[in-house]
Amino acid sequence: MTGKGQEEKPQSYEHVFYSYTANLSQLEDENRILRETLATMKDELDRLRRPPLMVCDVKDIYGKHAIVRIPNGNLFYVNISSECEPLVPGDSVLAEQKNLTVLKKIDSSKTFDVERFVIIEKPQVGWEQVGGLGNQIREIQEVIELPLKKPQLFKDIGISPPKGVLLYGPPGTGKTLLAKAVAASTQSTFIQVVGSELVQKFIGEGSKLVKEIFDLARERAPTIIFIDELDAIAATRVDVGTSGEREVQRTFMQLLAEIDGFKPLDNVKIIGCTNRKEILDQAVVRPGRLDRLIKVELPDAVARKEILKIHAGGMRSKNLDLDALTKKTEHFSGAELRAVCTEAGYFAIRQNKKYVVQQDFLDAIIKVKKEEALGGKDYLNMFG
């Protein structure tokens, strides 16, 4: 027993000693961590207390001073901090709100998050989803698909493929669909811009946005830039007197400059789209710009049947006579034919049927025709 006790004593001293030192170093560690946390929290607090900086554009430089434009458009003559790197007009900078001293230059692409304002996608539309439009498909394949897929062909022969095309024709005829299909077939990024939004939503920023869109397109190449309602920015203007008109003009000029700025084989293609080709400014369709014009018309009987087949194809139906439906849908656009199919489905659902029959389609045709007669464009807008 005693032997055991004698053995225990030095062991327990050691034990106590080691446990103290271990404890000490653990406490020291904890202390260090707490100090570090305190320091970061102090930093964070300082950061939160600091007033936000303002993003401005530099208009002009005068030695240690600059004229900057603040976001509301007003111009100010301000100091440039000695720590700020050299600036040139056009730079984006951060300035203190209180005395507007320019503190820092920033990457201009960070000031405008273009990806928030345009639709960017990789469409999955196959050519087989486009009814009729055989000629248009062939043409768009030649002008957009071939140069993107086989640029060497063009290099070898020594010609420049068009930079873009203009699709024009009545609403709902499949222009957007065509553009998406060619983006899908070339696995391109599809950037969709709407002309009217460009000038209405982004007042004062339209031309900047155009520039950023093209930068983004190059970054994500191969890319198809799809400009819907091109006429909203590219219409001939009789009077550019008002500031709104001048803004549209600036946006348009920027668009032309961007189109001219990239090379035909840059893997960026532009597809412009309009229902009103006659009002377009000729500058946009000049050689070297959107110089291939592709007309997309209302579908003829053969095309209507194909479109009906596409949209009714996925529906559960019994004894459909597509030829009869084709005859009854003269002057219908692709979008309206799609609406007919959807409506026919609704008629069947309302009657608790599990499938659609010819009569549902006939009723749907009458309904869509009526809507059209009332001037309701809802069917066209329904599918974008």
Ligand SMILES: Nc1ncnc2c1ncn2[C@@H]1O[C@H](COP(=O)(O)OP(=O)(O)OP(=O)(O)O)[C@@H](O)[C@H]1O
């Ligand atoms: N040729 C077609 N083949 C199959 N579906 C079509 C066709 N045309 C139109 N559609 C259907 O109608 C929808 C709307 O068509 P789309 O948006 O392509 O028309 P659009 O010509 O771009 O019209 P808008 O000039 O009004 O923009 C398509 O998503 C598609 O479902």
Ligand SMILES: [Mg+2]
């Ligand atoms: Mg469209």
